[in-house]
Amino acid sequence: MIISVIAAALPLLFGIKNFESALLLTSSVILSVFFFELVFLISCKFRAPIKSALSGFTISSCVLIAISLTGDLLWSDVWHETAPFFPLAFAGAFSLIRITAMGTAPLVSRSRIWAGFVLPVLVFGLWSEAGAQTFPGGPLWLSGFVGLVLAQIIFYNIRLKQSIKLCWVLGGIYLVLFLITRGLLGFLPPSLAQGMPLLVFALLFVFDGFLKRGPTGGTVVYDDRPMGGTDFYLYSGIWVGVIQLSSPAEVGWINGTLVSLLAAFLLPLLAAINERLELLDIPEKFAGLPAFLISGGILLLGLFGLLHGAF
Amino acid sequence: MSSLTNLKLTAANAPHLHSGRSSAEWLWGPLLALFPILLLSLMSRGSDAFLIFLLTAASAVGFEVLFKPRFKIANSLFLSALLTLLMPQTADWRMALLGSFTAIVIARELFGGVGQNIFHPALAGMAVLFYFFPQTTAPLFLVSSPLGIIFLYAGGLFLIFKKWARWEIALFFLTGALAGSFPSGGNVFNSGLLLLGAFFIASDTTTSPVTKEGRIFFAFFGGFLTMLWSVTLNSVESLVYALLIMNATVPLLDSAFRLRRRPSTTTAQRVGLPINK
Numbered sequence: 001m002i003i004s005v006i007a008a009a010l011p012l013l014f015g016i017k018n019f020e021s022a023l024l025l026t027s028s029v030i031l032s033v034f035f036f037e038l039v040f041l042i043s044c045k046f047r048a049p050i051k052s053a054l055s056g057f058t059i060s061s062c063v064l065i066a067i068s069l070t071g072d073l074l075w076s077d078v079w080h081e082t083a084p085f086f087p088l089a090f091a092g093a094f095s096l097i098r099i100t101a102m103g104t105a106p107l108v109s110r111s112r113i114w115a116g117f118v119l120p121v122l123v124f125g126l127w128s129e130a131g132a133q134t135f136p137g138g139p140l141w142l143s144g145f146v147g148l149v150l151a152q153i154i155f156y157n158i159r160l161k162q163s164i165k166l167c168w169v170l171g172g173i174y175l176v177l178f179l180i181t182r183g184l185l186g187f188l189p190p191s192l193a194q195g196m197p198l199l200v201f202a203l204l205f206v207f208d209g210f211l212k213r214g215p216t217g218g219t220v221v222y223d224d225r226p227m228g229g230t231d232f233y234l235y236s237g238i239w240v241g242v243i244q245l246s247s248p249a250e251v252g253w254i255n256g257t258l259v260s261l262l263a264a265f266l267l268p269l270l271a272a273i274n275e276r277l278e279l280l281d282i283p284e285k286f287a288g289l290p291a292f293l294i295s296g297g298i299l300l301l302g303l304f305g306l307l308h309g310a311f
Numbered sequence: 312m313s314s315l316t317n318l319k320l321t322a323a324n325a326p327h328l329h330s331g332r333s334s335a336e337w338l339w340g341p342l343l344a345l346f347p348i349l350l351l352s353l354m355s356r357g358s359d360a361f362l363i364f365l366l367t368a369a370s371a372v373g374f375e376v377l378f379k380p381r382f383k384i385a386n387s388l389f390l391s392a393l394l395t396l397l398m399p400q401t402a403d404w405r406m407a408l409l410g411s412f413t414a415i416v417i418a419r420e421l422f423g424g425v426g427q428n429i430f431h432p433a434l435a436g437m438a439v440l441f442y443f444f445p446q447t448t449a450p451l452f453l454v455s456s457p458l459g460i461i462f463l464y465a466g467g468l469f470l471i472f473k474k475w476a477r478w479e480i481a482l483f484f485l486t487g488a489l490a491g492s493f494p495s496g497g498n499v500f501n502s503g504l505l506l507l508g509a510f511f512i513a514s515d516t517t518t519s520p521v522t523k524e525g526r527i528f529f530a531f532f533g534g535f536l537t538m539l540w541s542v543t544l545n546s547v548e549s550l551v552y553a554l555l556i557m558n559a560t561v562p563l564l565d566s567a568f569r570l571r572r573r574p575s576t577t578t579a580q581r582v583g584l585p586i587n588k
Contacts, residue, residue, distance in 0.1 A: 272562035301438040302555030
């Protein structure tokens with residue numbers, strides 16, 4: 001709790017350069033701390049091991065502090081560029097707590113959690129940057145989406161059958177998220193509305209805990225049951241929120257809806273390619289991840305080319 | 312044990328009939344069909360076109376030799392011809408080398424060689440060229456004169472007649488292009504580029520779906536997107552991007568329209584198998 005309070009206060013201390021930004025960030029952090037506590041209480045209700053819950057809580061607090069400090073370094077002039085990454089950090093922290101507190105260790109290994117959280121960030125960053133460099137002025141969100149879906153398929157080991165089932169649910173969630181956040185932009189300042197996806201998904205996350213516990217056992221991270229993919233939705237939803245809201249003025253209703261559906265459709269598309277690649281007799285050095293990334297890159301070239309002309 | 316578990320076997324009912332065709336026939340056939348339009352284009356465009364084709368073909372074969380000790384050059388020559396025809400007349404040696412490297416090494420050999428690539432190598436090569444050389448709006452090496460159109464139709468029909476290309480892909484590609492041309496009013500049936508796409512690129516057996524329903528979907532939307540986006544992009548760009556995206560959907564289409572065929576009655580009766588009705 002003390003660590004959380006310090007984490008909440010840090011941005012305010014360092015944020016005197018820009019009071020409005022500091023206020024917004026602090027309110028976001030306090031909000032997240034509130035949810036941390038709520039999640040902690042829920043995990044206790046489900047008789048999760050207190051020790052593991054506490055360790056999860058500490059880890060997520062440390063993540064929060066690190067992110068806050070990093071954000072502060074980049075803060076003064078580029079608030080709109082750094083702010084969207086804060087909900088992402090919170091989302092990762094939430095998931096860490098949930099997974100640790102609910103004792104789902106057989107389901108997901110610790111290293112896998114970190115891989116699922118940290119590596120998609122890197123993939124997203126690299127692909128976004130590559131996209132920006134490749135097509136200046138092109139739709140930046142596209143490379144982010146392709147990177148996100150590649151990372152999801154790689155790190156969550158999503159199969160085509162699962163992805164087809166997930167696609168509809170995911171498309172619906174993306175759409176709802178987009179409509180909520182886009183609606184909020186009508187009467188809230190954009191920088192404040194950026195925090196709303198966090199709220200929506202934190203609520204989903206909490207209520208999911210009430211409805212059904214995550215599956216236990218098994219070697220596959222997320223099986224066919226949609227309820228087993230809470231963290232998957234959490235990451236994905238926050239990602240979409242981050243990407244869409246990073247430039248809210250440029251995303252209209254129709255474009256946003258199309259983007260939401262396209263992002264969901266990319267999942268089965270790339271999952272099918274991944275499964276096809278497994279059947280091919282690819283040279284050993286390029287089998288697996290390299291061939292998949294090359295395929296993603298070629299697809300991105302095609303999508304970029306078409307959408308660059310369309311937008 | 313691990314090697315056993317990694318084995319990928321395909322189970323199928325005997326007897327296994329041979330089509331009577333060799334792989335060499337499959338590889339040289341499309342090149343033969345493309346040869347008249349290639350020759351016409353090279354003769355019409357002058358010595359520069361010859362040089363670009365020679366450089367593209369030589370580098371493509373060279374990359375294949377470097378990559379694979381046991382090589383078959385027919386497919387590399389076919390891809391070089393396609394690349395040359397799709398390149399603008401302002402193309403230089405850098406474009407020839409980069410295009411053939413991307414097509415042969417990245418889009419084909421890294422995926423396991425001929426018959427295993429997900430994306431059409433010539434399209435991938437052109438997409439990379441568009442990225443590195445974005446201002447390529449000059450006329451193509453491909454000739455769209457009446458004689459060129461006749462050669463394209465003749466080559467395409469020859470491929471279909473010999474069953475080296477699927478008729479439904481060519482037909483539905485052009486139908487899709489016609490549907491997509493309504494907003495812009497573009498010409499479909501005597502466009503050399505669209506005919507090249509319909510008969511020689513979209514109908515590639517490796518990068519098109521296995522099932523007929525899948526092929527129809529693939530070809531129709533390939534043609535439709537090509538024409539739809541030709542309003543904002545130049546025509547060769549829209550063809551390349553649209554077909555690349557449709558290539559990416561092929562595994563999904565194959566999964567969506569699964570093969571439901573059973574052994575034919577005559578085959579089953581011949582070998583004395585019980586017939587499931």
